[in-house]
Amino acid sequence: MxxxxxxxxxxxxxxxxxxxxxxxxxxxxxxxxxxxxxxxxxxxxxxxxxxxxxxxxxxxxxxxxxxxxxxxxxxxxxxxxxxxxxxxxxxxxxxxxxxxxxxxxxxxxxxxxxxxKPKDKVTTRDLASKYQSRNCDTLVALELNEDNTYELSYSSKAVTHSEHLKGSWKMRSYPYIELTSLNRQWWFYFEIEQKIETDKISEVSIIEFKPLNQYTSFPGCSFASGVRI
Missing domain, CATH: 3.30.70 (Alpha-Beta Plaits)
Incomplete structure (x- = not known):
């Protein structure tokens, strides 16, 4: 048949x-x-x-x-x-x-x-994107790639060390992700938050990473990426 x-x-x-x-x-x-x-x-x-x-x-x-x-x-x-x-x-x-x-x-x-169901699960493909810092004074972008590498890039801050700028990332156990530097001397942990925000144009679906600790490399910063609905 x-x-x-x-x-x-x-x-x-x-x-x-x-x-x-x-x-x-x-x-x-x-x-x-x-x-x-x-x-x-x-x-x-x-x-x-x-x-x-x-x-x-x-x-x-x-x-x-x-x-x-x-x-x-x-x-x-x-x-x-x-x-x-x-x-x-x-x-x-x-x-x-x-x-x-x-x-x-x-x-x-x-x-x-x-x-x-899409709303029940976040995959690595959902998270692979470019994120901007928020809720802090440091302008820094975090890019998560589909090959599970990451890169941090600063816009207005002189970086005194660069060992933490590149490395690998993984979803440790939802809703937590872990970033590890290439030299394995830096670890960053975040909680994933999904939410809807509204600006002057429309609603925006937001993925935000909330730091689990205070990190001197980007003090107080969370990282967010959004898609218009």
């Missing part, structure tokens, strides 16, 4: 420009990403992956599609290909969710493994 479904989908799409699927991989394992990508490419879909955050309204596996999609049977073929590989898609919506728009002949594919 799976083979015949794949054949039907392939024939249906033959001769047509491939529908582009934007696969949001934030909550997927590498094995899941490879399997889904291979399955969809074999069915003649063009797959583009990203690690962007999910819209706040998406809390189950979802397809968001453009109203300009050339043939809605492509959606049925996409749903069928995913179903054959164990991914049930309970939610299919047109055009827009949160700040995510889809134009031309493309769709957004948001996959959530069983038991995972």
């Amino acid at each position: 799976k083979i015949w479904r794949l054949v039907i989908v392939t024939v249906m799409l033959a001769g047509c420009s491939a529908t582009e699927v934007h696969l949001y991989t934030r909550y997927l394992s590498e094995a899941d990403i490879d399997k889904v990508t291979t399955t969809l490419e074999q069915a003649n879909y063009k797959v583009t992956t990203n690690t962007h955050a999910f819209p706040d309204t998406v809390n189950q596996s979802t397809i968001l599609y453009s109203p300009f999609i050339k043939d809605e049977t492509h959606l049925q073929g996409l749903i069928g290909s995913l179903s054959d590989n164990g991914w049930v898609i309970p939610n299919v919506e047109m055009l827009k969710s949160g700040n995510h728009w889809y134009s031309k002949d493309n769709v957004g594919l948001f996959l959530l493994p069983d038991g995972v």
Whole structure:
């Protein structure tokens, strides 16, 4: 049955420009990403992956599609290909969710493994970003990279030592993260806080790191990053 479904989908799409699927991989394992990508490419879909955050309204596996999609049977073929590989898609919506728009002949594919909800879990991919200091007089940026390295950079302070500026980071046990310098002589511990703030334009989803101790390198500073909702 799976083979015949794949054949039907392939024939249906033959001769047509491939529908582009934007696969949001934030909550997927590498094995899941490879399997889904291979399955969809074999069915003649063009797959583009990203690690962007999910819209706040998406809390189950979802397809968001453009109203300009050339043939809605492509959606049925996409749903069928995913179903054959164990991914049930309970939610299919047109055009827009949160700040995510889809134009031309493309769709957004948001996959959530069983038991995972975006608001219940923070992953290393959620935390990998650039953060600015707040609640202190020191202007310093903290960048957490997806390869679990970090870098601190100061805007207006003469740095008397540099050993703490680069190192590695990890989520010790949610909601706590640990930064360790390259020479393993500096350790910084923070508590992760997620919240919504509102400025003059709109609401902003904030991730803030609250220091668990007073650190002389950035006294009193917390670090925050925000995304408009």
